[in-house]
Amino acid sequence: MAEVKRALDDARVWWNGEKAKTGEVWTEGSWIKLLQKMVSNLAIQNTASIAEQLRERWLLEADFRAYDDAVPTLNELKSAGFKLIVISNVSSSKNLKTYLRKAGIPNCFDAIIASGDVGYEKPNLEIFREALRMLNIPASYVLHVGDKYEEDYIGAYNAGLKALILDREGLCKDKQCPKITMLTELVNLLL
Secondary structure, eight states, X not given: OHHHHHHHHHHHHHHHHHHHHHOOOOOHHHHHHHHHHHHHHTTOSOHHHHHHHHHHHHHHHOOOOOOTTXXXXXXXXXXXXXXXXXXXXXXXXXXXXHHHHHTTOOSXXXXXXXXXXXXXXXXXXXXXXXXXXXXXXXXXXXXEEESOIIIIIIHHHHTTOEEEEEOTTSTTTTSOSOEESSTHXXXXXXX
């Protein structure tokens, strides 16, 4: 297993270098390229076929878990009439829906936006603008909550949205931005 992990880690380093050079957004095709590179690093033949099989297995076998406060908070906000949107740097909305379902997150979203579908990743302003276009909502009416300072807070803020960081582990304590440590804090802030 250590050899497989090393091959995957090396493939991720390779992908990050390619992304830095080309600006390529994470898509289904990117996923396949990464897995092909991993398989190639293991000196296995027929990389394309094996990479496709690995991608399919990943969706079937990956274990996703929501934090305990996620579902109650989403349900309470939805019941209060808030529109809920997911914006994620993932390969496709199809995969994102699978991840959410496997994590036990209910289908309570008015829009699901995957970077691989729209061609932009957070923190690019365009992915946030796509969310605004989809729901026809002005930026000043939107609060974006995310756990990554650059991707979520800076990206949303620069797109004109209100933004805050979900900082469960105190990783952003020195950042000058609004923060919460649990999703349930949103209920008190918004209701």
